Amino acid sequence: MSTRLGRILLLGGGNMGGAMLGGWIAAGIDPSDVLIVDPNPGEAVRPLIEERGVRLAASVPAEPVDVVVVAVKPQVMADVLASLQPALKPSTLVISVAAGKTIAFIEARLGARPVVRAMPNTPALIGRGITGCYGNEAVIPALRDATTTLLSGSGPVEWVDSEALIDVVTGVSGSGPAYVFLLAEALAAAGAAAGLEPDLAMRLARHTVAGAGELMIRSDKVPAELRRAVTSPNGTTQAALEILMADDGLNALMTRAVAASVNRARELAKD
Structure with a gap:
């Protein structure tokens, strides 16, 4: 990653924040360019703080930055956004990975500025994630390229044509790793039920x-x-596929599951 994006503030040092940060650093972002704001950072970011020199603060300092990545739970977004003002310039790009919280919600609290809604997923931790993005009209091509450069540190970046589709991305790839992990759990449990030792069944399922x-x-x-x-x-x-591909099988179940995730993302926009 040769493009320098300036000073980056990562608001939220939990699993997703840590996964993205690890990808950025692996891709060449200078750790000294990044400030994490989190009073209680998670396990994923602590080695990056201790060994790579990423800075940590408990609250947002009065230190203008070029990019803010908001990686907190949707339920605390309003309070978190209110704390951001000391770090904002008119040109600061805000990238939110909070499910369900709309660009209008962010603009109402931060004013008119470039805002991108992004939905990464947890395989970002090993550089194998994928992220869906949508930006408002202030996200000019140069800022779109900067967003892609930053987020592609943890895997491919895909842009969608409408903000509503970010909720669908959430239901497919944002929540999708959990579906795959459940598949491995279910496959291992089925193997154990058929007679395999549970540990062997799990190894077979994980590798499969x-x-x-x-x-x-x-x-x-x-x-x-x-x-x-x-x-x-x-x-x-x-x-086996005759069971999984029956009318009430995996396809129908996955359609219902993704729809439930999409609907929940849209409910979060109203909270």
Whole structure:
């Protein structure tokens, strides 16, 4: 990452803040350019503070910055945004990763300025995340490029055409890692129920999920083609897929699950 983005304030040092920060530093952001504001930072950011020289403060200092990344829970956004004024310049770019909180909500508290809503996910911690973004009209191409440069430190960045679609991104990729972890849990539990030792069943499930995910990333084939390549006619995989692909199977369940996540994100906008 060769572009210097100036002084960056990361508001919130929890799991997501730590995941993004680790990606930035791995991609070449100078740790001395970053200030974390969090009275109780999480485990993910403590090594970066102790070993890499990222600065930490318990509250927002009167120190204007170029970029603010707001990585706090939606329920505390109003109070957190109110604390930001000492660090803001008219040109400061604000990037929010809080689910459900709209650009209008942020502008109402910080005034007219460049604002991006972003939705990363926790694989950002190992540089394998993906982030969806939408910016207001003040996010000119140079600021869009700066946002992409910053957030791509932890994986690909995708821009959507409307703010409403950020809630859908939340339901698919923002919450998606939890669905995949649950899949591994369920697969291991099913293996144990069928007779495997639980530890062995879990190892098989973890490596199967991780390996299949890596294969999807590396292959130029769509998932449906990869699935068909594993499925022999009248074989063992087909027998299992007849259950998973039934009318009330995985597709229907996942559609309901994503819709529930999207709806909750939209409810958070009203809180």
